[in-house]
Every structure is written in structure tokens, then in C-alpha cells.
Amino acid sequence: MQTRNTLANIRIVLIYTSHPGNIGSAARAMKTMGLSELYLVNPKSFPDKQAVAMSSNATDILDNAVVVETLQEAIADCQLVVGASARHERSLSWNIQNSRECGELLVDQAENNQVAIIFGRESSGLSNDELAQCQHLLYIPANPHYSSLNVASAVQIISYECRMAWLARQDNKKKLSKNRERENIATTREMEGYYKHLETVMIDSGFLDPKNPKHLMTRLRRIYGRIHLDRSELNILRGMLVAFQKHK
Amino acid sequence: MQTRNTLANIRIVLIYTSHPGNIGSAARAMKTMGLSELYLVNPKSFPDKQAVAMSSNATDILDNAVVVETLQEAIADCQLVVGASARHERSLSWNIQNSRECGELLVDQAENNQVAIIFGRESSGLSNDELAQCQHLLYIPANPHYSSLNVASAVQIISYECRMAWLARQDNKKKLSKNRERENIATTREMEGYYKHLETVMIDSGFLDPKNPKHLMTRLRRIYGRIHLDRSELNILRGMLVAFQKHK
Numbered sequence: 001m002q003t004r005n006t007l008a009n010i011r012i013v014l015i016y017t018s019h020p021g022n023i024g025s026a027a028r029a030m031k032t033m034g035l036s037e038l039y040l041v042n043p044k045s046f047p048d049k050q051a052v053a054m055s056s057n058a059t060d061i062l063d064n065a066v067v068v069e070t071l072q073e074a075i076a077d078c079q080l081v082v083g084a085s086a087r088h089e090r091s092l093s094w095n096i097q098n099s100r101e102c103g104e105l106l107v108d109q110a111e112n113n114q115v116a117i118i119f120g121r122e123s124s125g126l127s128n129d130e131l132a133q134c135q136h137l138l139y140i141p142a143n144p145h146y147s148s149l150n151v152a153s154a155v156q157i158i159s160y161e162c163r164m165a166w167l168a169r170q171d172n173k174k175k176l177s178k179n180r181e182r183e184n185i186a187t188t189r190e191m192e193g194y195y196k197h198l199e200t201v202m203i204d205s206g207f208l209d210p211k212n213p214k215h216l217m218t219r220l221r222r223i224y225g226r227i228h229l230d231r232s233e234l235n236i237l238r239g240m241l242v243a244f245q246k247h248k
Numbered sequence: 249m250q251t252r253n254t255l256a257n258i259r260i261v262l263i264y265t266s267h268p269g270n271i272g273s274a275a276r277a278m279k280t281m282g283l284s285e286l287y288l289v290n291p292k293s294f295p296d297k298q299a300v301a302m303s304s305n306a307t308d309i310l311d312n313a314v315v316v317e318t319l320q321e322a323i324a325d326c327q328l329v330v331g332a333s334a335r336h337e338r339s340l341s342w343n344i345q346n347s348r349e350c351g352e353l354l355v356d357q358a359e360n361n362q363v364a365i366i367f368g369r370e371s372s373g374l375s376n377d378e379l380a381q382c383q384h385l386l387y388i389p390a391n392p393h394y395s396s397l398n399v400a401s402a403v404q405i406i407s408y409e410c411r412m413a414w415l416a417r418q419d420n421k422k423k424l425s426k427n428r429e430r431e432n433i434a435t436t437r438e439m440e441g442y443y444k445h446l447e448t449v450m451i452d453s454g455f456l457d458p459k460n461p462k463h464l465m466t467r468l469r470r471i472y473g474r475i476h477l478d479r480s481e482l483n484i485l486r487g488m489l490v491a492f493q494k495h496k
Contacts (some may be wrong), residue, residue, distance in 0.1 A: 028399060034391040056396055099414065140408070141415055143282040148304055153277060153404050160388075160405050164348065166390055207491030216484070223481050233471050236464070243455030244492050 006169075009110040010162055011037040012155060013118045015130065020045045022122065024054030025152030027061035033159035034166075038065040039074040039116070071130055072119065072188075079113035079185035080228070082106065083134035084154055086147055092154045095136045095226040102138035102143035103161030108171060109228075110162075112183050117158055121150055132189070132218055186234045194229050194234060195221060201241050254417075257358040258410055259285040261322045261366045263378065268293045272302030273400030273460065275309035281407035282414075286300045286313040287322040287364070294423055319366065319378055327361035330354065331374050331382035332402055334395055343384045350386035351409030357415060358410075365406055370399055442482060443469060449489050 005085050007207065011077070012030055017023050023046060027038060038061050040046055047065060055062055068074050082102060097105065109115050118134060121127035133190060140157055149157075185192075199217060202208035208216055260278055265271050271294060275286060286309050288294055288376050294315060303310055316322050330350060347354065357363050366382060368374035379385065388405055390397060397405075399414055434442075447465060450456035476487070 028396070028398065031394045032390045032397050032401070056398070058394065141411065142280045143411075146279045146306065148276070148306075149280050150273075150276065150304070153280070153401070156401050156404055157408050160408075163389065163391075179345075202488060202491070205488075205491040205495040207488050219481065223475060223477065223485070227471060227475050229471065233467065236467055237471070240450060240453075240455050241371060243450070243453040247453040 005034075005105060006110045006166055007034045008036055009114050010035055010106055011039055011074075011078065011114065011116040012159070013039045013041060013071070013116050014151065014155075015041045015044070015071060015118060015126070016121045017043045017046075017151070018122050020048035020051040020211075021054040022060075022150070022152050023048070024062065025050035025150075026155040027051070027055045027117075028058045028064070029062055029156035030159050031058040033156075033163040035159050035162065036061060036064070038062070040065055040067045041071050041074050042069055043067065068141060071133060072192075075116050075118070075133065076187070076189045077114055078116040078188050080106070080109045080115040080136070081118065081134050082116070082136045082138050083131050084117045084120070084158065085131070085137045085139050086125050088096045092225075095222070097138055099138055099140045099157055099161050102136065103158065103165040104160055105136065106162055107165040109185070113185050119151055119154060128218075132221055135228070140162060183209065184231045186231055190231070190234060191224070191229070194224070194238060197241050199239060201244055204245065253282075254355060254358045254414055255282045255410065256284055257362050258283055258354055259287055259326065259362065259364040260407070261287045261289060261319070261364050262291070262399065262403075263289045263319060263366060263374070264292045264369045265294075265399070266370050268298040269302040270399050271296070271313075272299035272304075272306075272310065273398075274367075274403040275299070275303045275313070276306040277375075277400055277404035278407050279306040279309055281404075281411040283407050283410065284309060284312070287312070288315045289312055289319050290317055291315065319381060323364050323366070323381065325362055326364040328354070328357045328363040328384070329366065329382045330384040330386050331366045331379050332366070332368070332406065333379070333385045333387050345384060345386055346424050347388045347405055347409050350384065350411040351406065353384065354410055355413040367399055367402060374375035378417050399488070432478045434477045434479055438479070438482060439472070439477070441456055442472070442486060445486060445489050449492055450492065 012026065012035060014023060014026060017040065023040065023043060030036065030038065047062065049222065051062055052059060106115050118126060118130065120130065140149060140154060141234065195217065199208065203210055260283060262271060262274060265288065271288065271291060278284065278286065295310065299310055300307060317374065354363050354365065366374065366378065368378065388397060388402060443465065446468065447456065451458055
């Protein structure tokens, strides 16, 4: 990964896009800011001439776009997954950051890792299930009385913030960020394996009642999702679970 | 002027816009960021149903838009006039700033003054005569190999930067600390109680050998130490440990 341009490691994922024109506008927005990797989860119509028309010659982004059936497929190889949310409230347990803070985080991580930013449906954004697959949430601090950003405009702003953060790093190459020193961050797939394992151990111990799970797994995902575990740390936590299982 | 909202003193001026849809998209972009004042110099077609369609209910901005014949009329009452330019070079004779620096400048001035940002034609930007009427130039640091921003996308980014600068001023005024937003973070004493509990459970399960502990506790402290658990989250983790203990 280290030989790739940092911005090339930032993936834009659009979920269930209804208007193909928005896919084209998003591709144009990405390219103006130097981003190139576009994933489309179950788009209503793609390829589509409307998308080409709105892309204004950013057709290379469309040609290379990867179409998948599920969000899981789009993020399986990613070390950091950020969901774009219209929700402004900073909840106690969510790792929610504004577009500027998040641009910096994404660029930090993208130097050595694959990262993804998820944008939801035009009408309703991301579902709770989709949000649960994100380690961070980002919000654009829009006008609370009219926060109706077009999805391509949201992509434009986030891509812009990524570029600005990247340019600031170029300007400041000597400044080492704390995150840059960390490599080998666990992928989404590895984290999902951990959650599954944890759930099994919790059910076996009686702590989690599968008939009445409440929000326990969601809360645990929020806790572990914001640590950015590296692989050796994840191995410790999984080893602990194995010991608990054997011990019973 | 001082009683008006600062953002209401920031005027967007579009010159000779060819596509009425761009006027609508620009109105929507402005409104999402809390800007409201739109001037149109000699638009090709306005009012126009395409503009309404693209405005997505930001029709109040369109209804209040002021149509004039010349740039002079659009900026006659302004104390600061900034031109948006695709030119990146910082010329010696021009006062040129990037979109972020310029957002701060505009908000600074707009607290007590009327300011304007001028966007040129879709095809060719601002003419030299028009640039000469600006006191500052701003550029968006786009991809040099593809800097083709749609005019409404450029309005979106500049409006966003104005809003971010305005919000930063509000924040500075309130002097809110970042940590105040999360409450009920576990204290050191509570975290120490957790580590002690975790250690006991690990020893009981055989995962941790107290005669040869290696750096296991140190590593776990590093993992949990960076989550900044709140009390309800800590209660979940402790409850889980209790369940594991009872289960044996």
C-alpha cells in the first residue's frame, strides 16, 4: 500500500443510489479533488448515460467503479470505515466528528491503510444496520433549518476536506502524526470475526440472551470500533476469548 | 448592519450563468450552509423552472435573488469583493488566497460589512475587467490535472468554508472545551478497578500466568486506555466479566 498515493486509498461508497446523475456528479466531485476509487452498492441504474453526462469527462472514475451487492463486500478489505450522517447530535457513545476533523483522520489512516467513506440513500441516508458497520460517523455542520445536501455535494465537501488535509501534510512532511506510526490495523473482516466470537462467548456465559439481545452488540461495536485495533492486539483479545471458552 | 446575522452579509454573485439549473443548485448549496443573498448578473434565463427544480425547495433564495445588468450594480454597496478564480499561481500583484483562508477573511469582514464573492461564467470564468473589480482572488486547491469544478460545486465549497469559519468564531466565543461534550467518562480509579477485575478473570481462566505475565496487562491497558470509556460502557464490560466468572 505504501507506494500508492494516499488519496488513492480513500474509497467513496455510495449505497442504493436512485439517480444515476448523482453517481456522475459524485465522480466529477471526487476527481476534482484527486480521489479515484468509487464503489457502488446496488445502484438503481449503472452504467447509465445520465451518469456519464453528469460526470463531465470524469468517465475514468465511472469506468473503474466497482459495483457490489452488499455494503459488507464494499468494505471487507478496509481498515477504517466512516459513515456520513445527517445527525448532528454528538452522542456519548458514538465516535462522531465533523467533516474537517474526519478529513484529517481519513488522510492520516490512508497513508498506510485502505479507508472508506459511506454515503447513504438520497432519501433516507444510512440505516442503523449500516451505521453499525462504521467505526466513525462524520457530519457536515450544515444549516440546521435546511440541511438537505445533495449526495454529490456531500461527496464534494468530504473529498475537498480530504484533499485539504492531504495538502497540509505535504506542506508539513516532517510533522509525524501519532496515527502514522501505527500499521497493520485490523480489517473490517477481522473485526467482524472478533464480534462473532465475542457474541458466542457472551451467549455461552449467559451474559447475552439471544432472545432478548437489546442493544448489547451495537454498544460493544461502538466501544471496540473506536480503538482501531492492530492485528497483534486483536490476537490478544481473541486469545482471551479462547481461554474463557476452554475454561468453562 | 450589526444586528444582521454575519452569514446574511455574505453575497454570492453569479455572472452570465448559461444553465439555469446551476442557479438552482447554487441556491441549494448556499442555503445548506446558511447563506441567503444571491445576485445574478445577466443570467441567460431567469426565472426558470430548471432553476426551481434544482433548488430542492431552496426557492426562497431564488425568489429573493436580485437580477442586475452589470457587475458594478451587484457590488456597489459592498465593502469587500472577492473573485473566484481557477488560477492557482500566486501572482505578486494579486491578493490571492485559498478557499479556507478566504472563508476566514470573508467572515471576519462580514461581521460588520457587506461582502461579495463573484463566480464567473461556466465556460471561461472571470474576465480581466471583472477581476480588476475584485480586491481579493480566491482559488480552490483542486486537482491540477482535473480542476473542472461545476460552478454550483464551487459555491458549495466556498459557502461551506464561510460556515466553518463562522462556526469556529462561535466556538471561540463560547470557549467550549472538547472534553465537555462527552460526559461521565470513567475516572482513573474506575479504570484501575476494571483492569484489576480483568486480570483476575484472565488468571482464573489460565490466559494469564501470574508467574510469567510478560507484557499482557501493559498491552491491555494501551488498548482500553485509548477508548475513553464512559461509565455505562464500563458497566457493560464489567458485567461481562462477572458473567464469565459465574459461568466457570
